[in-house]
Amino acid sequence: MPSITSLAETAALVGDPARANMLAALMDGRALTATELARAAGITPQTASGHLARLTTAGLLAMDRQGKHRYHRLASPAVAGMLESIMTVAGGINRTDRPRDGTAVVTGPRDKALRYARTCYDHLAGQVAVAIADRMSGSGFIDFSADGGVLSDDGATFLRDLGVDLDGAMTRAGRRGGPILCRPCLDWSERRPHIAGAVGAALCRACFSQGWIRRVDGTRAVGITPAGRRGLIRAFGYGIMG
Known part of the structure; x- marks a missing residue:
């Protein structure tokens, strides 16, 4: 069973908006370069490299080398499951337009x-x-x-x-x-x-x-x-x- 410290550290890593955007960009199962992930997060490639190193060290991401290129992907299906679960919970508690007239709540992405x-x-x-x-x-x-x-x-x-x-x-x-x-x-x-x-x-x-x-x-x-x-x-x- 993970310690409370490791739980808090993982939550802090995912909780950063730039890192959250990069993790979400990898939820389709593909591996992306640091430049592509930087674009998804709206940050510079240099800043993205630091975030990616932390996510890799924590075991949330894995990095594959192909020639001179480096590709980053989610480390396992367990990481993807964790992210999908967080999205589910966040979608239920962070809505500011929740209807109060008994109509159905729209869950998940608006797209x-x-x-x-x-x-x-x-x-x-x-x-x-x-x-x-x-x-x-x-x-x-x-x-x-x-x-x-x-x-x-x-x-x-x-x-x-x-x-x-x-x-x-x-x-x-x-x-x-x-x-x-x-x-x-x-x-x-x-x-x-x-x-x-x-x-x-x-x-x-x-x-x-x-x-x-x-x-x-x-x-x-x-x-x-x-x-x-x-x-x-x-x-x-x-x-x-x-």
Whole structure:
């Protein structure tokens, strides 16, 4: 269990606006240079280098070298989960325009594209991702609990038929047999779970590789292509598109 000191140190690192902006920019799972992250944070590259060094030393970021270039990424899915959870909590307590007439509170990002479909580190999030999780759970393909989730045999067959590489997902997770595990991730905007873990990452990779989704430059939002719309409707029904 982490000490109170280490908890406070981590909170202080994330709490700085420049560092928070850089961490948020990495939430789509990509690795970025110091210059790109400086631009995202609105600071100079020199200042960004100092922030990045602190985040790397603390274990929140990892740095990869490729030739003369250095690329920074979130150190693990646990870091991404922490950030998504903070966004969820912050979205609930920092609103100054909370309605007082009983109308629904709008949660998460104001950007409709981000609310509809985005990446959450290595898996899909947003309205579409939550709808996928609902369909998978309702069909008995995934059994979610408070502690995690398990993909059923029928669920594994269903995803493999969609072109999802579950065997590769198991290898990446360091597992060679037994149940295929996943986990629920509380969605920042929908406030209901989408699919994370090895299964969520494999599903996201399949959607990219099959051309069902594409990245939107400068944002975590992803666009659903015409092929993706057809594929998602075929797999999950018309309600998947909202």
